[in-house]
Amino acid sequence: MSCSPKSPVLKRPRALSLPDQVLKHVIFKMQLQNHHDSRSPSSAASPTSLSEPDLSAFRSLALDQTRPDSISLLSDELLLLIFSKLPVSQYLLNSLVCKRWLYLHGRLVQSVRVLDWGFLDSGRVFARFPNLTEVDIVHACIRSPRNSGIIVTRKGLSIHMDSLFSADGFIEEMDVLKHSVVDDGLRLIAGWYPNLRRIRVIGASVNGLLSIAEECQTLQELELHCCGDLALKGISGFRNLQIVKLIGCIDRFYSAQISDIGLTILAQGCRRLVKLELCGCEGSYDGIKAIGQCCQMLEELTLTDHRMDGGWLAALQFCGNLKTLRLQSCQNIDSSPGPDEYLGSCSTIEELHLLRCQVRDKDSMKALFSVCEAVKDIVLQDCWGLVDEVFGFASICRRVKLISLEGCSLLTTGGLESVLLCWKELQELRVVSCNNISDSDITSALASLFSVLKELTWRPNSRALLSSSLAGTGVGMKGGRFFKRLKS
Structure with a gap:
């Protein structure tokens, strides 16, 4: 069997990229124009010479890096003004352009949630974000495996967990930083951010809260986790506080007692309160009455998973400016509301919200609607x-x-x-x-x-x-x- 000789393989010329094709077309047109305009016989060019123009001059021009960057001529103030007009979602992408834009990005950020306590204790957070008005250090105060794929969420608090945890709860006492360590962090925050408006913290004591109250005169919103009655003494130093959220006890997470003593301290120290949320707090008629009498500007009261003693509903009549009453995840409304003649009514309540509550008790529901009869x-x-x-x-x-x-x-x-x-x-x-x-x-x-x-x-x-x-x-x-x- 004879084999026929193989035909020679013709290599296809490499296709020009889009920029090369455009440049080739432009140069070809220029050469054609020069060819028609020239009258000398020596200027005649063959079609073959016009088909392969020289692109080296254009490539060298495109690769020239000596041209100045016009953006670098703008001042930081002007760039900050430009960046502030962009959507917040673009801030992070802009910070990846160069070191200067990363530096400017840190001055635009006003709210940060710190996950690593070392980032705060070393002072890096203050150099990176010098103009913060909202700080959340709750997660930084809890030792948890950050690379774990197990996340437990309850009452708005989410933490990472591993497969080994105590039968008593997801957070042990050793997992939360000591009060003295948290107080030191609050002193640093108070010294660097005098214009702070909102802060979330866990395990703070009186000294830490007083340091924030002395330096941050414009603080308007405070959220305290795992705080007891005595820690609330530090709130007396806040003059412009308007929104307070107290989380005393979260099942399987942590437990702290907030009773009528703490509610009375809070009422006497924060007379400008507009919104108050009590989560896992104890108390009774006396605590709610103190809040109603002292916080005359209170417009919204939220009780989440409350442990109030019977008869607290009757104290709502002292809230003379209350407009919204919200009950969330409550096992009961009022275990012993008492006779109707002692209940009274809060004529200013306009909105009543019950979310995920047990409402089987007929007496407590009748008392609730009676107090909120003007809703x-x-x-x-x-x-x-x-x-x-x-x-x-x-x-x-x-x-x-x-x-x-x-x-x-x-x-x-x-x-x-x-x-x-x-x-x-x-x-x-x-x-x-x-x-x-x-x-x-x-x-x-x-x-x-x-x-x-x-x-x-x-x-x-x-x-x-x-x-x-x-x-x-x-x-x-x-x-x-x-x-x-x-x-x-």
């Missing part, structure tokens, strides 16, 4: 035990304009109708994920009420939503078109 907005979300009888106590509130129900699976259409028809000023209704409320049970009186509402959101259960979206398609019906097509 205009009621929001009930994922509340356990909200049966028709419990919801019926809401008819005490005659001025309701907005009602929002979400995740109230025990409430029926009849129980909802009995209350809605009592509210003559109702304007907005929102019903979402309430499985016992169905479209088929709507009466003509309830339908006529829906027609006059300014805003109506009606998604009581997923089954009704699914049936309405599949109406007319034939899907889900016995012997529908889909199944007939398969049989044929």
